[in-house]
Amino acid sequence: MPMQIPQLKPSFIENISQRSLHEIAFEVAQLFLSEEVSDAEIQSIITDTLNFEIPLVQLQSNVYCLELFHGPTFAFKDIGARFMARLFARFLKDENRQIHILVATSGDTGSAVANAFWNVPNIDVTILYPSGKVSLLQEKQLTTLCGNINALEIDGTFDDCQHLVKQAFADNSLQAKVNLASANSINLARLIPQSFYYFWAYAQYVAKWGSAKIAVCVPSGNFGNLTAGLFAKKMGLPIHQFIAATNANDVVPQYLSSGNFVPRTSLQTISNAMDVGNPSNFSRIMALYDDNLELVRKNIVGYSFSDDETRATMKAVAQKYNYVLDPHGAVAYAAIAKHQQSNPDVVGVFFETAHPAKFDNVVEDAIGVPPVIPHELATLATKEKVATKMKAHYELLKAYLLQ
Numbered sequence: 001m002p003m004q005i006p007q008l009k010p011s012f013i014e015n016i017s018q019r020s021l022h023e024i025a026f027e028v029a030q031l032f033l034s035e036e037v038s039d040a041e042i043q044s045i046i047t048d049t050l051n052f053e054i055p056l057v058q059l060q061s062n063v064y065c066l067e068l069f070h071g072p073t074f075a076f077k078d079i080g081a082r083f084m085a086r087l088f089a090r091f092l093k094d095e096n097r098q099i100h101i102l103v104a105t106s107g108d109t110g111s112a113v114a115n116a117f118w119n120v121p122n123i124d125v126t127i128l129y130p131s132g133k134v135s136l137l138q139e140k141q142l143t144t145l146c147g148n149i150n151a152l153e154i155d156g157t158f159d160d161c162q163h164l165v166k167q168a169f170a171d172n173s174l175q176a177k178v179n180l181a182s183a184n185s186i187n188l189a190r191l192i193p194q195s196f197y198y199f200w201a202y203a204q205y206v207a208k209w210g211s212a213k214i215a216v217c218v219p220s221g222n223f224g225n226l227t228a229g230l231f232a233k234k235m236g237l238p239i240h241q242f243i244a245a246t247n248a249n250d251v252v253p254q255y256l257s258s259g260n261f262v263p264r265t266s267l268q269t270i271s272n273a274m275d276v277g278n279p280s281n282f283s284r285i286m287a288l289y290d291d292n293l294e295l296v297r298k299n300i301v302g303y304s305f306s307d308d309e310t311r312a313t314m315k316a317v318a319q320k321y322n323y324v325l326d327p328h329g330a331v332a333y334a335a336i337a338k339h340q341q342s343n344p345d346v347v348g349v350f351f352e353t354a355h356p357a358k359f360d361n362v363v364e365d366a367i368g369v370p371p372v373i374p375h376e377l378a379t380l381a382t383k384e385k386v387a388t389k390m391k392a393h394y395e396l397l398k399a400y401l402l403q
């Protein structure tokens, strides 16, 4: 956590609708980084990171979708991972150091991290993924870049991969020889850039549709994305309400209704990037509101949905609005719709966090036709996979990293 959340000038918010995404991102990033990173460097990190559109699309009179999936791996995690990679590179260049990033992935994080760190100087990346347990496209996203990106196909589960990574981080004899670093979503360098697009969503809304009471709905798992929005509000962005939308892994909505935070082992769902039973950003949320349940409730409302409800939402939205949601965005849409039943005066902005083509089987199952596959994803399928197969034994991983 930052010691305190910096404040934006009120005039920045008043004039925000006249600013571009890059201008907004620069102002916000400067508040966090200006003591250590020059303006010119912040500017270049931002233009490199955000080299794609983040449009706000109207679905119906009071529901809007912020499409966060136009990055290279078609998921919102590109934004945090790309920013972090460039920030790491900037500090490593100064310190003349080399680091080795080690990540375990069940799919989306690995591909965003691999893509973001590809060809970044002074950085090697090793990604552990469970053999046969990620989708074909996800596997290709991890295993076809090569260069400084190494893929380890582990004979085991995601938990085995994560356990191996934790053992490596706890091994002092390894750390003495290899400068290991993590790229998971606890890293603040991923949260800061995720606050940019809350401002950008607001700016686009005000520019096109004027002022309103805006509720932002975030499909959540580890709650990094939603926490970045809470940062934005603390910095001065006038968001009326946050809506936390989850699948059956509803630890946070349960907390909001009962006042008890009870972590559980995660359940498998069709919105699998949100299958988190003990969200690591919960303690950040509590810290932002001084552990005050009533304050948390004033800012965040929570809803959760079953897989059947998620599929029904995808089908209804495709029929009514001719818009194809991915299963994560569908959970968020369902939450906005439910919230507006008792709060009809609120304008809902929900985040679409992944391109539906990344979950083509789930989408086809729900709406009856497959989603359109973007050219970049289609060509991936033809590229050759390069991965090192490994049994889930720590000594094997250690030998690999040392060599």
Ligand SMILES: *Cc1c(COP(=O)(O)O)cnc(C)c1O
Pocket: 075, 076, 077, 108, 109, 185, 219, 220, 221, 222, 223, 224, 225, 226, 273, 274, 328, 353, 354
């Ligand atoms: C990671 C992910 C989420 C959940 O984001 P958190 O910041 O962990 O809450 C939602 N949707 C998609 C597509 C994701 O990849």
